[in-house]
Amino acid sequence: MKASELRDLDDKALGEHVANVRRELFGLRLQHATGELENTAGLRSAKRDVARALTVARQRGIDPTQKNNG
Template sequence: MSTSREIRDLPDNELVDHIKTVRRDLFGLRFQHATGELENTAGLKTGKRDLARALTIARQRGIDTNK
């Protein structure tokens, strides 16, 4: 899920779950990159952008994502 339209349509609880999932995936990508196992480094950039979009929408809604 990468478009802001799709993320905006999510209910609050699913948005928080999406943020948790993206953070977990991004951590895995960074770990693979550090160990030299990651072949497609463009996934890091798209993951960061997806996380930023979701966090921006959460902030606009006033959702605390650090629970």
């Protein structure tokens, strides 16, 4: 997802997106470690997606690692 598209999301949707791309990256790392991953370029793009989403979140001053309970 492009940075401009991430900036259009509200805070809650951005937090969900960060969680989703982190889950995706974890799955790709697991596949890579077990030798199941065929397209290793996916790791690089997933890392960049995480970094892009975290950058937009930090620019807004929100902490995507915290869960709001309330």
